[in-house]
Amino acid sequence: MREEAIKQDIEQRYEACLVTVPREKRIGISLPKDSLFSLIAFIKDEGFRHLSLITCVDWIEEDEFELVYHLASYEDGIHAIVKTRIDRADPVYLSIIPLFEHAQTYEREIHEMFGVDFTGNDRLTPFLLTNWEEIPPMRKDFDTKEYSERMFEHE
């Protein structure tokens, strides 16, 4: 199976990396933040040339942000989900623009919605929100009901 071959390949190269194959055509990889850039560069050469999405998850109780990179391979039809965790108090991470240019827009959105800074991305300007002065809205400690009532229920 191609998934298992890729899994063994990754496990040999990256020791602190947890690779799972939850089902056919699917690989989940979680790893510490230092080796993520080189892992993405590695699996890009393995055929994962399509970056479909970058998302972020706010794990407020563990005080961490989880960055999730979705990559897909055209040759094997495999979907790889690469996860890493960064510190919530100091959310700075490396931009992957050198590998995938279109990551700029995803990183820009995560910067606006979660407040994560990406070093190497020079276009972290206001994007979707209008007239925003609060903390980023997708963070778990942002009280959206309180904001809605304060902003739209005034008088």
Added chain:
Amino acid sequence: MDRADIKKALKDPHKWGEKYSLWVTYFCTGCGIIEIPPVITSRWDAERFGVIPMATPRQANLFLITGYVSVKTLGYIVTTYDQMPDPKYAVAFGSCPIDGGLYYTSYNTINHLDRYIPIDGWIAGCMPRPEAIFIAVTKLWKMIDGEMVDGYKRYKENIDYYRKNQERVLGKKFIESIPSSLPVTVET
């Protein structure tokens, strides 16, 4: 049209023309727009009532806001409403523009549309049926007959109130970007 109607029409031809040629700007903000294609095409055929979709707000006199209004679209709604010529009528379709509806707690969806532009009629429901649009149109006829549709007049009278609320949500930049040539403050 029978004879009695001719007399009525000749008494106030302006009102008669207003009533039976409601040209609509459909503002496709949310899910409500899915009810519009059956309304304007052959199944319900809104043209029986003189209601036709219009490409530009400058030639329209009915403003139909279908569905929830996010903060970003609110800016375009205000711009579009300002551009429409008098007399203009605004009807909000669905429960979201009334009080936020499903999106009450959302950080980027406004809750009461009538605080930003004047609304002449509401169609409640989630979703209202296409028939509800015709009920609204016939009610609007009665209101035009009785001169009860005064949204555009209220807008001019209370322009400070509306601009204040718009500024609160959309920011100072938006208010400054409105061209001063728009006739909203001119009373004729």
